[in-house]
Amino acid sequence: MVENATDKKAKTENFVSKAAKIYTPIVLGLAVIVAVFMPLVVKGVTYSESIYKALIFLVISCPCSIAISVPLSYFSGIGKSSKNGILIKGSDYLDGIKDIGQIIFDKTGTITTGSFKVDKVNVLDDNYNKEEILNYFIMGESFSNHPIAKSIVKEKKEDIDLSNVKQFEEIPGKGIKYIYQEKEIKIGNSDFVDHKIKEKTEYGTILYLKIEEQVIASLLLIDEIKEDAKSTIKKLKELNIKTKMFTGDKEDIAKTIANKVGIDEVKSNMLPQDKYKELEKVLKQNNSGKKVAYVGDGINDSPVLARADIGISMGGIGSNSAIEASDIVIMTDELAKIIDAIKISRKTNRIIKQNLIFSIGIKILILILSVFGITDMWEAVFADVGTTLITILNTIRILK
Numbered sequence: 001m002v003e004n005a006t007d008k009k010a011k012t013e014n015f016v017s018k019a020a021k022i023y024t025p026i027v028l029g030l031a032v033i034v035a036v037f038m039p040l041v042v043k044g045v046t047y048s049e050s051i052y053k054a055l056i057f058l059v060i061s062c063p064c065s066i067a068i069s070v071p072l073s074y075f076s077g078i079g080k081s082s083k084n085g086i087l088i089k090g091s092d093y094l095d096g097i098k099d100i101g102q103i104i105f106d107k108t109g110t111i112t113t114g115s116f117k118v119d120k121v122n123v124l125d126d127n128y129n130k131e132e133i134l135n136y137f138i139m140g141e142s143f144s145n146h147p148i149a150k151s152i153v154k155e156k157k158e159d160i161d162l163s164n165v166k167q168f169e170e171i172p173g174k175g176i177k178y179i180y181q182e183k184e185i186k187i188g189n190s191d192f193v194d195h196k197i198k199e200k201t202e203y204g205t206i207l208y209l210k211i212e213e214q215v216i217a218s219l220l221l222i223d224e225i226k227e228d229a230k231s232t233i234k235k236l237k238e239l240n241i242k243t244k245m246f247t248g249d250k251e252d253i254a255k256t257i258a259n260k261v262g263i264d265e266v267k268s269n270m271l272p273q274d275k276y277k278e279l280e281k282v283l284k285q286n287n288s289g290k291k292v293a294y295v296g297d298g299i300n301d302s303p304v305l306a307r308a309d310i311g312i313s314m315g316g317i318g319s320n321s322a323i324e325a326s327d328i329v330i331m332t333d334e335l336a337k338i339i340d341a342i343k344i345s346r347k348t349n350r351i352i353k354q355n356l357i358f359s360i361g362i363k364i365l366i367l368i369l370s371v372f373g374i375t376d377m378w379e380a381v382f383a384d385v386g387t388t389l390i391t392i393l394n395t396i397r398i399l400k
Helices: 002-008 015-041 047-061 064-083 091-097 107-111 130-141 148-152 229-236 251-261 273-286 299-307 321-323 335-373 377-399
Strands: 087-088 099-103 117-123 165-170 174-178 184-187 205-211 216-222 240-246 264-267 291-296 310-314 328-332
Touching: 002 299, 002 377, 015 264, 015 299, 047 335, 047 377, 064 087, 064 091, 064 251, 064 377, 087 335, 091 291, 091 310, 091 335, 099 107, 099 273, 107 148, 107 240, 107 251, 107 291, 117 130, 117 148, 130 148, 130 165, 130 174, 130 184, 130 205, 130 216, 148 216, 229 240, 229 251, 229 335, 240 251, 240 273, 251 264, 273 291, 273 299, 299 310, 299 321, 310 321, 328 335, 335 377
Parallel strands: 099 240, 099 291, 240 264, 291 310, 310 328
Antiparallel strands: 087 328, 117 216, 165 174, 174 184, 184 205, 205 216
């Protein structure tokens, strides 16, 4: 899915890339026209003078200030982001951040801390005690990289022999199963273990433990909302960015968390392929010209991170596959860094525009004056080298 998503992803092409395709041939063509046809059109102008004017034209039109200051602006923006704990994997993505119109968030490890804690063990079969039940959970989850699994394993108080755990299998969005002492063990949601009596919780995740055909216990895990989640969502709305949340959690839990942080729209009970299909729909329906970003951290988020216009992963808690598939990595896992990245992108874009307007403006002005014989070669050199130095000094402001 990640490979397919990467193939479908369109690359951002900025103004300079588009302009460069037509700028160079036009400039060279005009220089040839000035050198060859000026003596034929303007009386008293020799070929020596027309060639000299053509050379002045070429020096003025040399795009050094653009060719240096524009990439330098992107490098500065990426460097500034890195200092703030935001790794951006290329100028395409830095340029695209400013145009985000929608952001879709994963829940676990993104909106929430992803650091679960066991809040309650509910024993449903008196033949087992809490310690035995926890050991069954820990034995299975020791083979998983999911944030929930890692949190359960933290409950381990002593070394547990895992050599008897066989045929471990992880079913995305549902749970895990394995064989222990010739018994089939299942750990997951109520549907996965066929538990008819569903426990309700306003805020948390319930996992069930099934041994053979009997559900013997449930485990309540609480995942706290990140401190900066609510304030980040509020600031995104102030920037007219629509927020959504895709999660594998049940509807009541998903809606509770979405309401607490202020997310506009939520989709729940989603498997990895459901997230991918839903993102495809969002991308097809997006006619605003704005970018669609996805923020996630787990291996299940990898395809959608790769497919989104801008994929943003959590670098601290995030899986290797999610970090590799994303375009931007937030090393500190702080959602507020998304706002910082948008600000850096907009500042970079603003300085690029300033450099373009200044350098092109100066070049056109001196070019017009040269046609009337008011300027000479040294002004042409200033239009090239001088504007380059000034735009470089302006670009350095990004780092401040």
